[in-house]
Amino acid sequence: MGSEGCVVPGAFSLEYGEFWLSAQHQQSEQLAKSVAFLKGVPILLKPENFKQRGRAVTDLNNVIMSTLQVIDCIFQLEKLSITYNDVKELRETLANARKDILVNVFWCIITTVACATNITLLTSDEGNSHDLVQYAQKITIILNKLKQKLKICKEEIEKLQTYMKLKQLFQIPTEIMEVMKILIFFKHNAETTIFDGSTKKLVRVDILRTKNVLLFISSLEISEDYIARLRPIYDFTKDNNEYKIVWIPIVEKWTKDLQHKFETLRAKMPWYTVGQAGAHIAGIKYIKEDWNFNGKPMLVVLNTKSQLQHFNALRMIWIWGCQAFPFTQEKEEQLLLSLQDTWFSALMDGINTKLFKWMKDDYIFFYGGDSVGTNQFKEKATALINDEIIKESKISIELYPVEKNANDDGGDDSFSTFWSAIETMFHIKVISKQIDDVIKQVQKLLSYKDDKSGWAVLVQGRKLVAIGAGSTMYTVLEQYHTWNQQETLTIENFGQVFNQQHGTAVKETGHVCSCFSIPGATGSTLEAMVCYECGNVMEAFFSYKCCHDKKKAPLIT
Structure with a gap:
């Protein structure tokens, strides 16, 4: 003045x-x-x-x-x-x-x-x-x-002071309960309580003392599939009593509709929830800037001394479920190394848990694309399945289409679920810096996502046999009566022969450089990629899309 x-x-x-x-x-x-x-x-x-x-x-x-x-x-x-x-x-x-x-x-x-x-x-x-x-x-x-x-x-x-305090606390081993109090509650909060979804009662945050905490951080715009994915983890860790899941809802500006949505979502979660409807999170600046929360759900894993074990364990859980326990970065690296030629079946397990249990050593064609391409592929693949030589050789082949929900009725959409899983694997491999055959195969498959001819994957049992564009895979099927004369087909060698024929078809077609878009990763930054065909460094960019389709499966990034 x-x-x-x-x-x-x-x-x-x-x-x-x-x-x-x-x-x-x-x-x-x-x-x-x-x-x-x-x-x-x-x-x-x-x-x-x-x-x-x-x-x-x-x-x-x-x-x-x-x-x-x-x-x-x-x-x-x-x-x-x-x-x-x-x-x-x-x-x-x-x-x-x-x-x-x-x-x-x-x-x-x-x-x-x-x-x-x-x-x-x-x-x-x-x-x-x-x-x-x-x-x-x-x-x-x-x-x-x-x-x-x-x-x-x-x-x-206060947010800035909280941010600086959290920066300091995460530098040294600190009891998890003390960190949780600062992360969640503003100084003027008289009560430091969280909601227990199993009893529907408020409990003091002290209940997290000496616990490993899985922080499920999200906006209110989340699919219930996330809750379904975390429920087995909750059941798995409930008896252990050393791991607790805590939901931290991030809401910038509350409305009556959002408060109602919060109450609805919370009622479906058996684990702990931070805050009441209308409450704000004290450590939101730290969550956004240091954990790179960008609106997409993430699961930050902290041990009893608040030491970061994983920036986003949702990726692991999406693929391996409870096998990913105890959800650390080291565990993820171990699981990745164990995949190699079974990575595709591991992803499909997350989509259809019963698929590989009864398939054993049978062959499966997974395929997708526009209706014209998929119908043509299905026609040729069905002809192969019904071929007398294939039947006499007792080569069992199944078809698994990956399609959008044509009825638009909110039912299962294997298309979205499938590509979410593929993108999840891509993020995991790039972030782990494991640039091997798996990442090249994932990259190749992603580049076929928008290919007009579609795509196809052949597996035998749990092992990946071949990945290709719909056009080249169709060519191999179309030329079946030529190459089946060159070698006696058996259950053991069918995959190898098919893969060799596909390699020939690709060479005759000529290579097409990789091109695909990938959403940004929550809790990490994607690094430069090289083209799987020519080896040159690929130009990186982000593609933004407003998604409010309730039927769209969640993307774990």
């Missing part, structure tokens, strides 16, 4: 204090009477005069009290601005809060002058006073805005 903003209220306060003492106490205190007589306000000591002017005195007092609150808010904002002037993260917030300060000071001054004039009029014999309604309304509006700005500033300051 300028010098005028300080002098005017200061000069006014003495006069008003004496006036209000006299008016408030009327004839009840001798001191008030004496002051009233000495200061020239004996007119208010008469009961009939005070009754007549009492309403005006009350209105005057309300305006003055509001004005003083405005002045106090201005001083608080100025103090915060000086204190945090060198903190770049707060400059914009504080600047926005202070941009109308001069106008607010002006209104404080003219309102103070108007009130002083009213005091003079009320203590005169005439007893008339000016209407202060316009001043009262304006000051009330200013006060409400300033309170909101102060609230925002203090919240941002």
Whole structure:
């Protein structure tokens, strides 16, 4: 505030204090009477005069009290601005809060002058006073805005302080319960409780003491498939009692609809949930900036000393389920090394758990694409299955189409689920820096996703045999009666022969460089990739798409 903003209220306060003492106490205190007589306000000591002017005195007092609150808010904002002037993260917030300060000071001054004039009029014999309604309304509006700005500033300051505290705590082993308190609760929270989904009761966060914690972090825009994926993990760790799942919902701005959605989702989760509907998370800045939360669900794993075990274990759980226990980075690397030629079947296990249990050493063609391409492939593959030589050789071949939900009825959509799993494997392999045949095969399959001719994968039992574009795989099937004459087909060599024929078809067609888009990864940054065909470094880019299709399967990134 300028010098005028300080002098005017200061000069006014003495006069008003004496006036209000006299008016408030009327004839009840001798001191008030004496002051009233000495200061020239004996007119208010008469009961009939005070009754007549009492309403005006009350209105005057309300305006003055509001004005003083405005002045106090201005001083608080100025103090915060000086204190945090060198903190770049707060400059914009504080600047926005202070941009109308001069106008607010002006209104404080003219309102103070108007009130002083009213005091003079009320203590005169005439007893008339000016209407202060316009001043009262304006000051009330200013006060409400300033309170909101102060609230925002203090919240941002607390978020920053929480962020810095968390940065410090995660550098050293710290009891998980202490970290959880700072991560979840603001300082002004009297109760540090979380919701137990199994009992539907609030429990103190101390219950997480000495536990390994799996933080399920998400917005409210999540598919129930995530809950279904985590439920077996919850059941698996429930008896162990050393691992606890805690849902942290991230909501920037609450609405009634979001509060209802929160309650609905929480009711379906048997594990712990942070906060109530309408509550905000203290450590949201750390979650976004250091754990790279970008709106997509993630599962951060912390041990009992708050040491990070995995940025996002959802990827592991999506592929291996409970086999990924204890959900550490080391466990993920072990599982990846064990896959090699079984990675595709591992993904399909997550989509159809019964698929490989009854297939054993049989062959399966997985295929997809547009309706024309898939129908053509199905026709040729069916002809192969019904071929007499194949039957006589007891070569069992099955077909598994990966299709979109044609009925659009909210049912199972194997297409979305399948590609979500493939993209998940891509993220895991790239982040783990394991650039091997598996990542090349995944990359190849991703490049066929939007191919007009579609794609196809041949497996035998759990082993991957061949991956190709629909056009080249179709060519191999079309030329079956040529290559089946070259070698006697058996259950053991059918896959090898088919793969060799596919390699020949690819060479005759000529290689096509890889091209595919991949969503950004939660909790990590994708690195440069090389083309699986020519070996050149590929140009990287992000493709953004607004997805509100409730039937779309979740993408674990």
